[in-house]
Amino acid sequence: MAKKFNLKKILAPVGDIVRKLKNRRGELMSEVEIIDRELSRFGGSRRGRRPNQAPATAKRRGKRKRRSREELDALAEEIFKFIGSKGKGGVTGKEIQAQFGPMVPSVNAWLKLYSPAKVKTTGAKSKMRYYA
Numbered sequence: 001m002a003k004k005f006n007l008k009k010i011l012a013p014v015g016d017i018v019r020k021l022k023n024r025r026g027e028l029m030s031e032v033e034i035i036d037r038e039l040s041r042f043g044g045s046r047r048g049r050r051p052n053q054a055p056a057t058a059k060r061r062g063k064r065k066r067r068s069r070e071e072l073d074a075l076a077e078e079i080f081k082f083i084g085s086k087g088k089g090g091v092t093g094k095e096i097q098a099q100f101g102p103m104v105p106s107v108n109a110w111l112k113l114y115s116p117a118k119v120k121t122t123g124a125k126s127k128m129r130y131y132a
Helices: 006-043 069-085 095-101 107-114
Strands: 118-124 129-131
Touching: 006 129, 069 095, 069 107, 095 107
Parallel strands: none
Antiparallel strands: 118 129
């Protein structure tokens, strides 16, 4: 005859383990509540930033300044004179951007749109040189 299978005897240690885990979870949750109270007392939160503070990804510096067509044309003329002042050596896009700031989508495209005269180029991409 087969031995009787006693499930209660096998599950007794598991019940003990579950009881200990529940007690430990309760202790940890009470510690979390204490930490949350202290954080809120100092104006912080669990995520590390204050509630009224903007997220790190949203760096706003104010409203973007829109330039009129006349301002863009005047700037293009200055850039054209700058390129002409460099002589036969020409100038790179990095030099133009360092002097006048970034131009979107690229220096070449920007100059095609706003330059008072055609700007000659040699090379490709970052190696491109501009001549007046």
